[in-house]
Amino acid sequence: xxxxxxxxxxxxxxxxxxxxxxxxxxxxxxxxxxxxxxxxxxxxxxxxxxxxxxxxxxxxxxxxxxxxxxxxxxxxxxxxxxxxxxxxxxxxxxxxxxxxxxxxxxxxxxxxxxxxxxxxxxxxxxxxxxxxxxxxxxxxxxxxxxxxxxxxxxxxxxxxxxxxxxxxxxxxxxxxxxxxxxxxxxxxxxxxxxxxxxxxxxxxxxxxxxxxxxxxxxxxxxxxxxxxxxxxxxxxxxxxxxxxxxxxxxxxxxxxxxxxxxxxxxxxxxxxxxxxxxxxxxxxxxxxxxxxxxxxxxxxxxxxxxxxxxxxxxxxxxxxxxxxxxxxxxxxxxxxxxxxxxxxxxxxxxxxxxxxxxxxxxxxxxxxxxxxxxxxxxxxxxxxxxxxxxxxxxxxxxxxxxxxxxxxxxxxxxxxxxxxxxxxxxxxxxxxxxxxxxxxxxxxxxxxxxxxxxxxxxxxxxxxxxxxxxxxxxxxxxxxxxxxxxxxxxxxxxxxxxxxxxxxxxxxxxxxxxxxxxxxxxxxxxxxxxxxxxxxxxxxxxxxxxxxxxxxxxxxxxxxxxxxxxxxxxxxxxxxxxxxxxxxxxxxxxxxxxxxxxxxxxxxxxxxxxxxxxxxxxxxxxxxxxxxxxxxxxxxxxxxxxxxxxxxxxxxxxxxxxxxxxxxxxxxxxxxxxxxxxxxxxxxxxxxxxxxxxxxxxxxxxxxxxxx
Numbered sequence: 001x002x003x004x005x006x007x008x009x010x011x012x013x014x015x016x017x018x019x020x021x022x023x024x025x026x027x028x029x030x031x032x033x034x035x036x037x038x039x040x041x042x043x044x045x046x047x048x049x050x051x052x053x054x055x056x057x058x059x060x061x062x063x064x065x066x067x068x069x070x071x072x073x074x075x076x077x078x079x080x081x082x083x084x085x086x087x088x089x090x091x092x093x094x095x096x097x098x099x100x101x102x103x104x105x106x107x108x109x110x111x112x113x114x115x116x117x118x119x120x121x122x123x124x125x126x127x128x129x130x131x132x133x134x135x136x137x138x139x140x141x142x143x144x145x146x147x148x149x150x151x152x153x154x155x156x157x158x159x160x161x162x163x164x165x166x167x168x169x170x171x172x173x174x175x176x177x178x179x180x181x182x183x184x185x186x187x188x189x190x191x192x193x194x195x196x197x198x199x200x201x202x203x204x205x206x207x208x209x210x211x212x213x214x215x216x217x218x219x220x221x222x223x224x225x226x227x228x229x230x231x232x233x234x235x236x237x238x239x240x241x242x243x244x245x246x247x248x249x250x251x252x253x254x255x256x257x258x259x260x261x262x263x264x265x266x267x268x269x270x271x272x273x274x275x276x277x278x279x280x281x282x283x284x285x286x287x288x289x290x291x292x293x294x295x296x297x298x299x300x301x302x303x304x305x306x307x308x309x310x311x312x313x314x315x316x317x318x319x320x321x322x323x324x325x326x327x328x329x330x331x332x333x334x335x336x337x338x339x340x341x342x343x344x345x346x347x348x349x350x351x352x353x354x355x356x357x358x359x360x361x362x363x364x365x366x367x368x369x370x371x372x373x374x375x376x377x378x379x380x381x382x383x384x385x386x387x388x389x390x391x392x393x394x395x396x397x398x399x400x401x402x403x404x405x406x407x408x409x410x411x412x413x414x415x416x417x418x419x420x421x422x423x424x425x426x427x428x429x430x431x432x433x434x435x436x437x438x439x440x441x442x443x444x445x446x447x448x449x450x451x452x453x454x455x456x457x458x459x460x461x462x463x464x465x466x467x468x469x470x471x472x473x474x475x476x477x478x479x480x481x482x483x484x485x486x487x488x489x490x491x492x493x494x495x496x497x498x499x500x501x502x503x504x505x506x507x508x509x510x511x512x513x514x515x516x517x518x519x520x521x522x523x524x525x526x527x528x529x530x531x532x533x534x535x536x537x538x539x540x541x542x543x544x545x546x547x548x549x550x551x552x553x554x555x556x557x558x559x560x561x562x563x564x565x566x567x568x569x570x571x572x573x574x575x576x577x578x579x580x581x582x583x584x585x586x587x588x589x590x591x592x593x594x595x596x597x598x599x600x601x602x603x604x605x606x607x608x609x610x611x612x613x614x615x616x617x618x619x620x621x622x623x624x625x626x627x628x629x630x631x632x633x634x635x636x637x638x639x640x641x642x643x644x645x646x647x648x649x650x651x652x653x654x655x656x657x658x659x660x661x662x663x664x665x666x667x668x669x670x671x672x673x674x675x676x677x678x679x680x681x682x683x684x685x686x687x688x689x690x691x692x693x694x695x696x697x698x699x700x701x702x703x704x705x706x707x708x
Contacts, residue, residue, distance in 0.1 A: 001029070001105035001168045017164070018099040026051040030106035033373060040113040041150055045084040048102065052091060063091045081113075085153070092160065100163045104154075107169035112146040121377045144174050151178035158182075188226020195221045195231050202235050207242050215248075219255050229368055233268060234258060236356065262370050265383065269374040272355035273384050284353040285390035286312050288375055290404075291364055293397045295372075297464070301457055302363040305346045306339060306411070311404025314396070315474060324474065326406040326481045331488050335413040336362070395468050402461040402478055405454055409485040415451035417493040417514055447515055447591040451489055455515060456590065458482050459555060466557050476563045483548040486511035512545040517589045518554075546577075553581050554588060558604050565612055575614040576635065582606045583639045583659055585652075600651075601639065603658035607666075616668040636668040640676040653690055660694060670701035 004010055005027045014023055028044045037043035053060055061068055064087060067078065092100070151174060157163045169175050171186075199217040203210055210216070216238060224231045234255065241251050261267045276284055290311055294303045310325075317323040336343075343361050350358055357371045358364055366372035374380060391397045409415055462479055469475045490511045545551050552561050565578070582605040610616065616636040639659060664670065677694065 001027075001103060001166075004166070005103045005105075014099070014101055014164075021162075022098040024052055024055075024095065024098055024100045025103075026101070027103040028105070030104070030109040032106075032109040032111070033376075036111075036113050039109055039111045041110065041153065042079060042081055042084055042113050044104070044110075045081075045088050046079060049084070049087060049091065052095075052100075056095075059091060059094050062094055063087050092163070096162060098162065102157075102163070102165045104165065104167045107150065107167050107175060108147070108172050110147060110150050112142075112149075115142070115146075121379055147172065147174045148178065151175065155179075186226070188224070191226045191228070192221055195224055195226070195228065198228070198231060199235060202239070206239055210242055212248055216251065216255070219252065223255070223258070223260055225260060227262070229370070230260070230262060230268060233262075233272070233356070237272075263374045263377075265380060267374070269355075269357065269371060270380070270384075272357065276353065276355050280353045281385060281388045282390065283312065284355075285385045285388050286314075286400075287350070287354055287358065289391050289397060290401060291358060291366070292372075292375065293394070294401065297460065298457055301453055304408070305343050305350065305361045305364055307404050307408040307454075308364050309346050309349070309404075310407040311400045313400075314391070315399040315403035315478065324403065324477055324481065326403045326410075326478060326485075329407050329410050331410045331485075333413040333416055333492075334411055338413070339411075395465065395470060398461045398464045399469070399471065399474060399478065402458055402465070402482070405458040405461065406478065406482050406485050409451075409454050409458075409482075410488065412450060412454065415448055415454055416489045417447060417451070447593075449593075451515065452590045452593055455482075455486060459551075462557055462560075463555060466559055469559075472559065472563075476560055479548075479552070479557070479560050483511075486515070486548070490514045510545070510547050512548055512551050514544075515591055516545055516551065517591055518545050518586060550578065550581055551588075553578060553602060553605050554586050554599050556599065556602055556605075558602070561605050562608055565608060568612075570612065572613065572615075575609055575612060576618050579606060579609045579614040579616070579635045580638060582609060583635050583663070584642055601642070601655045601659040603655055603662055606659050607662045610662065610666040616663045616666060634669075636663050637672060637676060639663060640673055641679075653687070657690060657694060661697060664697060664701045668701075669707070670698045670705055673698045 005025075011023075011025065014025065026048050028047045029038075030044070031038040037046065049063075053063065154165060154167065155178065157165050167179075196217055199220050200213070203213050203216065220231060220234055220238075224234075237258070238251060238255065241254055246254070259267050259271060262269055264270070273284075287308065290308060291303065294301075313325065315324060315326070317325055317328065347361060350364070357367055357375065359367045366375070391400060462475075462482070465475055487510065490509070493514070494509070545554075549561065549564055552564075565575075570578075582602045585600050588599070614635075617634050639656075642656070674695075677691070677698075
């Protein structure tokens with residue numbers, strides 16, 4: 001349908017039909033696995049109304065006139081079926097001089113919006129995959145009635161000479177009866193020759209010694225019902241049987257026994273999973289769990305086959321409750337090409353464990369959306385993996401995936417920063433101290449996409465675990481190992497720098513300095529003009545992160561941060577620097593990438609640091625805890641001046657207010673607050689109560705303030 005809908009010839013033919021009149025072409029694709037708007041008649045009409053009225057805005061006051069004479073109604077009332085269908089029919093009335101063509105795909109995936117949560121997986125599979133569809137429909141009359149409603153709605157267009165409708169659907173009984181007198185075509189009647197050519201081509205090329213090929217081609221074509229995916233899978237099974245030495249009679253018997261449908265408890269996918277050896281099923285379950293969890297959290301990020309199998313055993317060594325697999329892996333970088341023997345073996349293993357439903361190497365995916373839907377059915381999943389162990393919960397899955405990503409970082413050459421990305425290293429044999437004349441070694445650095453992808457994915461899983469992990473010690477150790485693996489990615493590049501420069505500036509640099517760019521919001525101009533001598537020299541706005549701990553603070557890995565600072569007697573300068581990070585909004589960007597994240601004040605970490613000895617009023621100009629005052633900069637005044645950034649949302653304001661309260665609790669100077677807040681606070685009505693609350697807190701703090 002998409003092919004027909006978008007093909008230029010479709011529009012050419014419709015222009016001839018329009019014969020000079022205005023042509024309106026719209027499409028809607030029902031999708032069972034989508035949200036309510038993607039599979040309901042209400043969603044269909046909303047989409048069509050939007051497509052048409054976006055180009056004919058003059059019709060909006062006519063079609064929706066009754067809604068424009070008073071205050072707009074609540075959306076829930078406005079988008080009822082009665083109102084939408086009335087607006088749709090009204091719109092058609094105003095378009096009698098136009099020609100309209102509607103393309104509606106997947107009519108069988110239509111759902112009644114008021115009962116959308118009552119469709120069970122078993123009912124739908126029975127309808128689509130049962131051998132007796134009349135019997136199936138008899139068990140779910142209300143579902144059939146719902147499809148009957150959409151049939152009646154579409155049949156009304158037969159009397160409108162300016163409207164054409166093209167629909168597609170499985171051959172369900174209700175549609176067969178409802179549209180029996182309308183022009184139609186059955187796809188499988190037009191694809192038989194293409195299927196014959198496909199079968200002939202593959203069998204000739206891959207099994208030239210197969211006897212009586214025409215018999216197999218005829219059998220497959222006749223049973224396929226025009227479904228190319230079914231044909232592909234059956235040819236795969238036939239070839240495997242031939243390679244296993246099966247006779248012609250055995251192969252034909254197998255073909256005869258194969259179900260003609262893909263999904264459901266008696267379909268071809270179930271047969272493929274039943275062919276997986278029983279002893280492989282625990283590993284199979286874990287592989288499917290990992291891929292499906294990855295799809296849910298990282299839909300646009302590749303999961304390569306090596307990462308998948310490094311994650312599959314879990315994060316702990318076999319027969320050990322403490323030893324991390326990631327910690328025991330040696331660092332041995334190999335390119336994807338150098339790793340071909342490994343991933344070629346893993347391809348065979350993936351097929352034998354997952355029945356062919358998962359495929360790929362550099363990006364593991366389900367071989368088809370219908371296969372993914374099949375494995376998403378809870379009752380089918382339980383039937384396949386009954387009593388077989390897999391990952392217990394989401395925390396287990398996150399730990400395993402985080403472990404797999406770390407292990408992959410230790411062997412992925414494409415993730416490393418290469419020394420050849422350094423342009424003319426001799427230029428660094430210059431001044432002995434870093435000044436304005438010294439070239440910036442990061443300026444032309446080529447950060448590899450694969451490194452960014454693996455590190456960013458690992459951080460995502462670390463964030464997923466920050467509140468739900470019941471294995472805290474393992475979590476901390478894994479993040480330490482992630483930090484170690486990240487440093488390995490930069491070692492090659494650092495070794496390519498001239499010795500003097502490397503020892504002076506780069507020797508102890510963390511991977512975060514190479515991979516991540518930090519952009520702290522600038523100082524408010526009303527504050528900055530009073531301390532111009534400090535701007536530029538001390539403002540950390542564009543400096544890179546110095547450690548993984550700093551990154552962990554910014555992305556709110558609070559439990560990990562607590563394990564690293566609580567009771568560790570960190571140096572005072574480090575505490576001050578970390579306090580600045582925890583108390584100000586920070587914008588992070590991956591080097592060379594548009595993607596980043598904007599993080600706000602972290603009250604929990606701020607309080608930890610203050611409890612450990614950080615000073616909110618520190619004016620040490622040698623530390624990074626810089627913010628404006630006549631004598632120097634403090635974390636406290638830095639926190640106050642970020643009030644003008646609070647338009648980001650309610651959660652931002654709440655975090656900021658909580659952090660201000662914590663600073664006052666631990667001795668922040670209230671006497672400097674009035675001027676800064678007055679200058680920076682966003683003067684908007686929705687923030688007036690918050691401003692009043694803050695000013696009251698500051699007033700109370702002044703009453704007990706002791707500058708000593």
